[in-house]
Amino acid sequence: MRPLLFVFAIFSLVLFAQEPGGGGGKKKGGPPKNLKVLTPADMQAGAMRNAAQGLGVMCDYCHVDDRSSDEKPTKLVARNMFQLVNDINAKFPDGKVHVTCYTCHRGAEMPLTAAPAQ
Numbered sequence: 001m002r003p004l005l006f007v008f009a010i011f012s013l014v015l016f017a018q019e020p021g022g023g024g025g026k027k028k029g030g031p032p033k034n035l036k037v038l039t040p041a042d043m044q045a046g047a048m049r050n051a052a053q054g055l056g057v058m059c060d061y062c063h064v065d066d067r068s069s070d071e072k073p074t075k076l077v078a079r080n081m082f083q084l085v086n087d088i089n090a091k092f093p094d095g096k097v098h099v100t101c102y103t104c105h106r107g108a109e110m111p112l113t114a115a116p117a118q
Contacts, residue, residue, distance in 0.1 A: 033068035037082045051078065054101025055109055 032043050052059060059067075062075040070076060081101065088099045104111040 034070065037079050037086065047082070051082075051101050054103075054107065055105045056107040057109060061109070 031040055035043070038047050048059070052061075055061070062072055062078050063069070064071050085099050085101065089097055092098050106112070
């Protein structure tokens with residue numbers, strides 16, 4: 001009986017820890033604001049999650065609490081990088097994504113500019 005109670009308690013904590021309506025970490029207040037390069041469809045497809053993983057950083061690396069703010073210079077650089085990636089991928093005739101943040105960054109804030117020493 002105790003193991004079942006323990007499992008129920010853990011499951012309940014997980015449920016109550018979620019934002020109402022299955023927020024999934026998104027801020028309340030409607031669609032994203034101040035999009036200049038990415039589209040709402042890109043955002044829905046996980047562009048921010050993919051960028052964070054590609055650079056090995058958390059959201060606050062580029063964003064302040066107001067996600068629409070351009071306060072941090074890293075956000076402006078990221079916007080230019082997203083445009084660069086879009087431009088490169090647009091040149092492939094098959095319409096597939098060939099280049100991502102991970103292509104250069106490999107999970108690091110700064111991409112390597114030379115091969116690692118051997």
